[in-house]
Amino acid sequence: MTFQVNKDDGLFYRQTLFDQARRVVIKVGSAVLTNDDGLDYSIITTIARQVSFLQSTGREVILVSSGAVAAGRKRLGIVKTPHEELKVKQALAATGQGLLMQDYEQAFADLNQPVAQVLLTHGDLSSRERYLNVRNTVLTLFQFGVVPIINENDTVSAEELRFSDNDTLGALMTNMIGADMFIILTDVDSLYTGNPSEDATARPIYTVARITKEIEKMAGHSTSSLGTGGMMAKIRAAKMVAACGGCSFIGPGKHPEILQALFSGELVGTFFLPGTGKMNRRKHWIAYVLKPQGMLVVDNGARRALVEQGRSLLPSGITEVRGSFPLGAPVHCLDGEGQVIAAGLSNYSSSDLEKIKGRKTCEIVDLLGRKEHDEVIHRDNLVLMGREGLPARTSQDEPVAS
Template sequence: MTFQVNKEDGLYYRQTLFDQAKRVVIKVGSAVLTGDNGLDESIVANIARQISFLQSTGREVILVSSGAVAAGRKRLGVARTPHEELRVKQALAATGQGLLMQAYELAFAVFRQPVAQVLLTHADLSNRGRYLNVRNTIRTLFEFGVVPIINENDTVSAEELRFSDNDTLGALMTNMIGADMFIILTDVDCLYTGHPAEDPDARPIYTVAAITREIERMAGHSGSALGTGGMMAKLRAAKMVAACGGSSFIGPGRHPEILQALFSGELVGTFFLPGKGTLNRRKHWIAYVLKPQGTLVVDDGARRALVEQGRSLLPSGIVEVRGSFAVGAPVHCLDRRGTVIAAGLSNYGAADIERIRGRKTGEIAAILGTKDADEVIHRDNLVILGSEGVV
C-alpha cells in the first residue's frame, strides 16, 4: 500500500512539520464538545487550555468550532429527526451559538487569552472582495494576539450556499490564511485499514503520504453520531490542505493532552503530509471555494490540451454547454465520459458559448459581433482536477 509512510519516517516527518508549524487551524467537532447535557464544559476548558499553550509558544491559532446546533438542541429539548427542516436547524443554531461563545469566553479568560467570534457564510468567501476582507480581519486579530473562533453562520445560511461541513470550512480557512497545519479533533482515534470491530486485521494508519482512492475507500470504517461530516469529509478537507502545501491531522479530541502530545512527537491519530505541488491561493479559491454555476463538456483533444499541455480552453473543443451562467461565472469542465477534469472562470456567458462552441477562435467576432477573449477559459483562471485531487 503506497499511501502509507513507515513508522520511523512518519515520526520524523511529523516532528519536523509540527516544529515548523507557526500558524495552525484547529477544528473541533460536535461529538467532541457535546454530551448528554449539552456542551461539555470540561472539554471546552481543556481545549482552551491547550490552545492557550500553543499561543504562548509564539504560534498563531484559529479555532473552527462546531457545537452551536447541538448546544441549542440540548437547551431547547428538541429531539433530532431524520429529515429536520432548515428553519429548525437555524433556530437551534441561533440559540446555541451564544452558549458556545459564552463557554469559550469563560474558558479562555482563565488563561487571559482574548478570543473573537467570526461567523461566516459561503457567500462571504465566494465573493473575492469579501474573501480578502475576511482574510485581512483574521490577520489583524493575530496582530492583537486574539484567537479567532470561527463557525458557519447557520442562522442565515441558505441551503444552497452552505458549507458542506465545518471540516471543509476549516480547510478553506487553513488555505486562505496560509496556515501550515490543519488539526481535526474528532471522536475517532484515527483512520484504520478496516473496521476495528469487524475486521481482526484492521490496523491504524499513522502517517499518509497521499490521499488516494485506495485510502478514500477506508473512510466508511468510522463515523460520528453528532457531526455532519464523517471521515470522508475529513479526508476531502485534508486533500484540500495538501493541495496548497499544508499538512493535516485527524485524531481524538477528548484525549486530555492531545495538542501537547502532537507537538511533542507522540504517534497518535493520523497525519497527512503536504502535497508535492502547491496550489496558489487564487487557484485554490477557484477550485474549492466557488460553486460551479454551469458545466462545459469538452472533446478528447481539448481534454489533452488542458490536462497534459496546460493550455487554455478554446471554443473549438467544447461540445456541450449545461446550465445558465453569466460572464465570469465559475464552471466545471467535463470530458465525454462525464469526469470532472477542471474548474475555471468563464470569459463568456452560457448563451454566447452555445453559439461559438465547436468553432475556431477567429470566428468569434463574426458570430457574436464582438470578441472579448480568444479563450473561453484562460489557463490563469483554470485549475486541473486530477484523479487524485487538484493538480
C-alpha cells in the same frame, strides 16, 4: 502497504512538521464538545488551555468550532429527526451559538487570551473581494494576538450556499491563510485499516503519505455519533490541504492533553503528509471555494490542450454548454465521458457560448458583434482537476501568491 510510510520515518516527518508549524487551524467537532447535558464545559476549558499553550509558543491559531446546533438542541429540548428541516437547524444554531461563544469567552478569559467570533457563509468566500476581506480580518486578528473562533453562520446559510460541514470550512480556512497544519479533533482515535470492533487484525494508521482510494475506503470503518462530516469528509479535507502544501491530523479530541501530546511527538491519531508543491491561492479559490454554475463539454482536442499542454480553453473545443450563467461565472469542463477535467472562470455567458461553441476565435466578432477575449477560459483562471474531482498537480502551477 504503499499508503503509509515507515513508522520511524513517519515519526521523523511528523515531529519535523509539528516543530516547523507556525500557523495552525484546529477544528473541534460536536461529538467532542457535547455530552448528554449539552455543551461539555470541561472539554471547552481543556481546548482553551491547549490553544492558549500553542499561542504562548509563538504560533498563530484559528479555532473552527462546531457545537452550536447541538447546544441549541439541548437547550430547547428538540429531538433530532431523520429529515429535519433546514429552518429547524437554523433556529437551533441561533439559540446555541451564543451559548457556545459564552463558554469559549469565559474559558479563554480565565487564561487572559482574547478571542473573536467569525461567522461565515459560503457566499462570504465565493466573492473574491469578500474572500480577501475575510483573510485580511483573520490576519489582523493574529497581529492583535487574538484567537479567531470560526463557525458557519448556520442561521442564515441557504442550503445551496452551505459548506456542507466544518471539516471543509476548516480546510478552506487553512488554505486561505496559508496555515502549515490543519488539526481535526473528533471522537475517533485514528484511521484504522479495518473496523476495530469487528476485525481483530485492524490496526491504526499513524502516518499517511498520500491519500489513495484505499485510504478513502478505510474511512468507512470509523463513525461518529454527532456532527455532519463523518470520516470521509475529514479525509477529503485532508486531501484539500495536502494539495496546497499543508499537512493534517485527525485524532481524539477528548484526549486530556492532545495538542501538547502532538507537538511533543507522542504517536497518536493519524497524520497526513503535505503534497508536493503549493497551489496558487487564486487557483485554490477557483478550485475549492467556488461552486460551478454551469458545465462545458469539450472535445478530445481541447482536452489534450488543457490537460497535456497547459493551454487555455478556446470556443472551438466546446461541444456543449450546460446551465445558465453570466460572464465571469465559475464553470467545470467535462470530457466526452463526463469526467471533470478542469475548473475555471468563463469569459463569456452561457447564452454567448451557445452562439460561439465549436467556432474559431476569428468568428466571434461576426457571431456576437464584439470580442472581449479570444479564450473562453484563460489558463490563469483555470485549474486542472484529478480523477476524483480534486485539483491535479501540474508543472504549470505557480508559487503561492495572494
